[in-house]
Amino acid sequence: MKLETFELVDRVEEFSPAEGRIRAHGIVPPTESKVFEGHFPGYPLLPGVLLIEFMAQTAGWLVLARGGFNQLGVLAAVREAKLRSAVLPGAEITAEAELVHEGSGYAVIAARVFNSQKLAADAELTLRALPVPNEEFMLAMRKRAQVLGLLVQA
Amino acid sequence: MSSTFDTVANIIAETCDIPRDKITPDSHAIDDLGIDSLDFLDIAFAIDKAFGIKLPLEQWTQEVNEGKASTEQYFVLKNLCERIDGLVAAKGG
Numbered sequence: 296m297k298l299e300t301f302e303l304v305d306r307v308e309e310f311s312p313a314e315g316r317i318r319a320h321g322i323v324p325p326t327e328s329k330v331f332e333g334h335f336p337g338y339p340l341l342p343g344v345l346l347i348e349f350m351a352q353t354a355g356w357l358v359l360a361r362g363g364f365n366q367l368g369v370l371a372a373v374r375e376a377k378l379r380s381a382v383l384p385g386a387e388i389t390a391e392a393e394l395v396h397e398g399s400g401y402a403v404i405a406a407r408v409f410n411s412q413k414l415a416a417d418a419e420l421t422l423r424a425l426p427v428p429n430e431e432f433m434l435a436m437r438k439r440a441q442v443l444g445l446l447v448q449a
Numbered sequence: 450m451s452s453t454f455d456t457v458a459n460i461i462a463e464t465c466d467i468p469r470d471k472i473t474p475d476s477h478a479i480d481d482l483g484i485d486s487l488d489f490l491d492i493a494f495a496i497d498k499a500f501g502i503k504l505p506l507e508q509w510t511q512e513v514n515e516g517k518a519s520t521e522q523y524f525v526l527k528n529l530c531e532r533i534d535g536l537v538a539a540k541g542g
Contacts, residue, residue, distance in 0.1 A: 371487055398497050400507040401490050421490055 296321045296349075298330045303349045304356065307445040308389070312361050315394025319353040319443075326384040341382040346416040347373055350406035353390035354420050358402050360445055361394075364437055368402065368422035376418035386410050392420075400424055453500075453530040460495040461526075464488060474527035479520060502536040 296303045309318040323341050324330075331339035351370045358368025382388060389409045396403040401423050408416040427433045440446040454474055461478070462469040465488050478484045484492065493504045512518040522528055 371490060396494060396497060397503075398490075398493055399503055399505045400510070401493070403494055421494070423490070 296323055298324060298328060298345065301348065301352075302439075303345065303352050304390075304443060307356060307440075307443045310357075310360060310445055315357065315361065315397070317353060317357040317360070317392050319349075319356065319390045319392075321349060321388055321390070323382060323384055323386045323388065328384065331384060339384050341384070341386070343378040343416070346378060346382060346388075346408050347376055347418060349388065349390050350392065350408060350416065350418055351420055351422075354392040354402075354404040354406055354422055356440070356443070356445060357392050357394065357404065358422050358424055359436060360440065362424065364433055364440070365427055366424045367427050367432070369425055370420065371401065371423045372421035374419040374421070376416070378416050380410065380413060380415050382408075382410050382415055388415065395419065453533050454526060456499055457496060457526060457530055457533065460492055460499065464491045464495060472526065474525075474530070476526050477521065478524040478526065478529070480524075496533065500533055500537050502533065502540060504533075504536070 296305060303321050304319045305322055306320045307317060308320050309316070311317070326339050330342070334340060334342050355368040355370070358366060390406060391409070392404050392406040394402060395405050401421060404420045404422065406418055406420055407414060437446060458469060458472040461467060461472055461482065461484070465482070465484055467482055472482065476482050478489065493506055497503055509518070509523045513520055513523070523532065
């Protein structure tokens with residue numbers, strides 16, 4: 296995870312387009328990371344909003360990949376978000392996102408974060424599906440997807 | 450149509466916290482009830498689930514933006530309900 300640039304997904308471990316499911320992995324940076332200087336001094340915890348963001352990004356990859364990299368999933372609503380346990384520096388966490396409903400121009404996705412098999416967070420997310428804004432964006436996303444293991448070839 | 454309207458009106462009342470008696474078949478979802486696009490996504494999700502359909506929101510938005518249709522055709526509730534009935538009938542047939 297690179298918290299400063301909001302790149303929270305390190306690897307996509309599983310993607311099932313037909314079933315609308317994805318699983319992503321991320322390693323929380325060590326205590327020395329800038330974010331932990333303030334959150335909190337002497338008691339470093341991954342901010343809960345970043346767990347929501349981790350779920351949203353995982354869901355975003357699901358929307359993007361299912362749409363053949365022609366549609367961008369933009370976070371529109373977060374429902375029933377629960378932050379169940381603290382996530383500490385260095386933790387290896389996994390997000391699972393599953394399509395609940397694909398509407399016209401939007402998707403509703405159930406997402407969960409696990410920290411060593413223990414449920415750390417869950418939420419129901421709504422993402423608007425928008426056309427990708429430009430070629431540069433699409434190419435950058437395809438390149439990133441290749442790094443993550445979501446695409447064999449960018 | 451009346452049962453479709455009741456279902457839709459109940460969904461709107463619950464989703465947007467609008468008093469049920471303010472919602473009539475002639476209400477315009479945007480102009481009269483003040484529903485914004487994000488709330489309408491929630492309503493669309495609930496309608497899709499309740500009727501087992503997929504409201505073609507993208508197509509409607511495109512038609513309105515291109516001037517091919519008016520918002521009244523889709524967002525006045527009696528018209529919305531007619532379209533829902535049509536989608537349900539098309540699915541069944």
